[in-house]
Amino acid sequence: MRTVERVVGSGASAVVAFNDQMALGVIAGLRDLGVAVPGDISVVGFDDVPMAAMVAPPLTTISLPTDEAGSLAVEMLRQAR
Numbered sequence: 278m279r280t281v282e283r284v285v286g287s288g289a290s291a292v293v294a295f296n297d298q299m300a301l302g303v304i305a306g307l308r309d310l311g312v313a314v315p316g317d318i319s320v321v322g323f324d325d326v327p328m329a330a331m332v333a334p335p336l337t338t339i340s341l342p343t344d345e346a347g348s349l350a351v352e353m354l355r356q357a358r
Contacts, residue, residue: 281306290318297322297329297338304332 281303284292294300300322304314314320315334322329325340 279306281310281312284318285310285312291321292318293321293323295323297324297326297336300336300338301328301332304336 284303285307292300292303294303300320304320307314307318307320312318315337320336322336322338323341325338329336329338
């Protein structure tokens with residue numbers, strides 16, 4: 278059984294994917310099964326890649342400020358010395 282078939286069979290109302298690429302794959306699989314996104318199941322990705330805005334409807338995605346996260350990590354390492 279495919280993962281999307283298990284999601285549909287579980288009665289879930291939403292999927293939170295590891296990244297946007299996986300979320301787009303989930304959406305494609307759900308559509309192949311005739312499941313409406315977001316009508317029947319909502320899908321959320323993580324990365325905020327440009328492709329997320331190009332699908333219909335646009336993918337809901339979580340954006341991480343990587344520049345800020347990197348700067349914070351370097352600062353925390355400096356303070357740990």
